[in-house]
Amino acid sequence: MQGSQSDLTGSVFHMRGLARLLHMCGPTAFQEQPLLNAFEAARAIMVIGALIGKQRLFLDAEQWRTVPWKLNTLFKTPQSELIDILVMIPGILHDHASLGTSSSLDDPSFRTLLERVQTQLVILYKWRWGWHIRYGHEVVFETVNQLPPSSTFRFNNQLHFSRFVLASELMLYNAILIWLLALLYKIDPIGAISHVEACAIAAMPTDDTRRRDETFAPLHQPGATTTLRDAALEICQTFEWVSRHHERSKESTFLYLFPVGMAMAVLQDDSVSMTWIRALLDVSPVTASYSQGSNQTRFGFYLNSEPLAPERIQPQGTAQLFSRQDMQQLGT
Amino acid sequence: MLSDEGKPDCLRCLKGGFKCLGYERERLWRIATTAPVSEKANSVPQDNNEYVVASSQKLVPSRSQLPAPPQEMSLVAFQENIYHSFMFANHVWRSQGYLWLEPAAAGKLGQLSLDATKALSQANFGRSYHQSTIEVQGIGLYGQCLKTLAGNLASVKPNPNLLIPILVLLTHSVRIILQLESAVFRTSLT
Numbered sequence A: 001m002q003g004s005q006s007d008l009t010g011s012v013f014h015m016r017g018l019a020r021l022l023h024m025c026g027p028t029a030f031q032e033q034p035l036l037n038a039f040e041a042a043r044a045i046m047v048i049g050a051l052i053g054k055q056r057l058f059l060d061a062e063q064w065r066t067v068p069w070k071l072n073t074l075f076k077t078p079q080s081e082l083i084d085i086l087v088m089i090p091g092i093l094h095d096h097a098s099l100g101t102s103s104s105l106d107d108p109s110f111r112t113l114l115e116r117v118q119t120q121l122v123i124l125y126k127w128r129w130g131w132h133i134r135y136g137h138e139v140v141f142e143t144v145n146q147l148p149p150s151s152t153f154r155f156n157n158q159l160h161f162s163r164f165v166l167a168s169e170l171m172l173y174n175a176i177l178i179w180l181l182a183l184l185y186k187i188d189p190i191g192a193i194s195h196v197e198a199c200a201i202a203a204m205p206t207d208d209t210r211r212r213d214e215t216f217a218p219l220h221q222p223g224a225t226t227t228l229r230d231a232a233l234e235i236c237q238t239f240e241w242v243s244r245h246h247e248r249s250k251e252s253t254f255l256y257l258f259p260v261g262m263a264m265a266v267l268q269d270d271s272v273s274m275t276w277i278r279a280l281l282d283v284s285p286v287t288a289s290y291s292q293g294s295n296q297t298r299f300g301f302y303l304n305s306e307p308l309a310p311e312r313i314q315p316q317g318t319a320q321l322f323s324r325q326d327m328q329q330l331g332t
Numbered sequence B: 001m002l003s004d005e006g007k008p009d010c011l012r013c014l015k016g017g018f019k020c021l022g023y024e025r026e027r028l029w030r031i032a033t034t035a036p037v038s039e040k041a042n043s044v045p046q047d048n049n050e051y052v053v054a055s056s057q058k059l060v061p062s063r064s065q066l067p068a069p070p071q072e073m074s075l076v077a078f079q080e081n082i083y084h085s086f087m088f089a090n091h092v093w094r095s096q097g098y099l100w101l102e103p104a105a106a107g108k109l110g111q112l113s114l115d116a117t118k119a120l121s122q123a124n125f126g127r128s129y130h131q132s133t134i135e136v137q138g139i140g141l142y143g144q145c146l147k148t149l150a151g152n153l154a155s156v157k158p159n160p161n162l163l164i165p166i167l168v169l170l171t172h173s174v175r176i177i178l179q180l181e182s183a184v185f186r187t188s189l190t
Helices: A002-025 A035-053 A062-069 A078-086 A089-099 A108-138 A164-187 A192-203 A208-213 A228-243 A258-266 A271-281 A293-303 A324-329 B011-016 B076-088 B091-096 B101-105 B111-128 B132-153 B160-178 B184-189
Strands: A139-143 A157-161
Touching (some): A002 B132, A002 B160, A035 A062, A035 A089, A035 B160, A078 A108, A078 A164, A089 A108, A089 A164, A108 A139, A108 A164, A108 A192, A157 A164, A157 A228, A164 A192, A164 A228, A164 A258, A228 A258, A228 A271, A258 A271, B076 B091, B076 B111, B091 B101, B101 B111, B101 B160, B111 B160, B132 B160
């Protein structure tokens, strides 16, 4: 473990270095390419570190979610918008952990926390509607009567995407949805389903005609499902297509395997699904090692149910991205 | 057992119960030269009956038709290109560093970014092909990059361009983590 600790420390060291550099340079320093793209990659990596450590990231401030794209708003992609939502979650996890398990909805802090999750869920559902209206026609599904034996296909409905980036966006959407749904169930288990429905209604387009005519099938319309499992399976069905089209990944995908890790965390007790996911990862030698053996490290965090039960874990030492001193210096 | 070339069926096929396919065989032309293959060289030679094939026969492309370096030629000069090429075959890294990893490897984003990509690609290649010497060289170069980076970070004025070499070095250290037997995050979180 000696080596592993030092290597992990090395990664944390680099992430702290990234945080300090970004903090010192400010958001205006990353408005031009390729630095803007590098900033987005750094932000995505740091969000993962912050989720692991349940530490608020200074990048959740409004200026860090707007200023880097101000010179050219076209660089703000649907993927960037999703990471804008994801970057808010570590702060919610942090505050949830600090409230303790004895708090109830009578506590104003607890209610505020619930509202923060609902706000992000409405933004996420609005994103999904917008994405569907713009790109829904680029996702088609084909029904096959008989699946080939010993294949990586599982369902008769197979998704097809006209562009790789759409598949990666849909997977990331579902990964974020898993986090937000899990938080709703943690904060208010009894009222969670009604909160989901309320958020879905709030996010619907105001145009009634459009709302009525749109069909999401076989994908899930916002609010149509309230289970983590459905979101996880949608990730897997999408990754089924991705696993056959890795070579098409010509555009930026900052969190390539993160959604699959989230799906594995949700489906870890479902041996059929786990076998299916591993088969999909094994399609490519690049991703094969992520599913088993030593490279499980990457998914070690997600493979547990703890990320979906945040109060159970108390990260210590190297698992935390920032020290107390770092947090003070970064103003979080 | 040699064929007696009997017609319409040879004895060997009769005994074996096979359908005799005759004695005409497609001739495979293999070009074993390092010189670029010209149109002329690629055509069927007409000057010698020994090499002339029937007009109905086609030249079958084979791997050996591709220009290949002779065995005595060293590939040392292309080592870095090979490492980089292998690194870009990793679609996860390629899509994470879509706009900066390739320019960094081409030396367009400064020496430190270039050295960082060299370190990453070399260590990755060495590990993937179980070439410990190459892997150790890559890790050594990674260490040198860390020293240079530390010096640059110590300067009073922050330089946003350091973002890219840090990202490449971070990828390298994550790559090392992935080799470990233990799930570090899991053990530290539970």
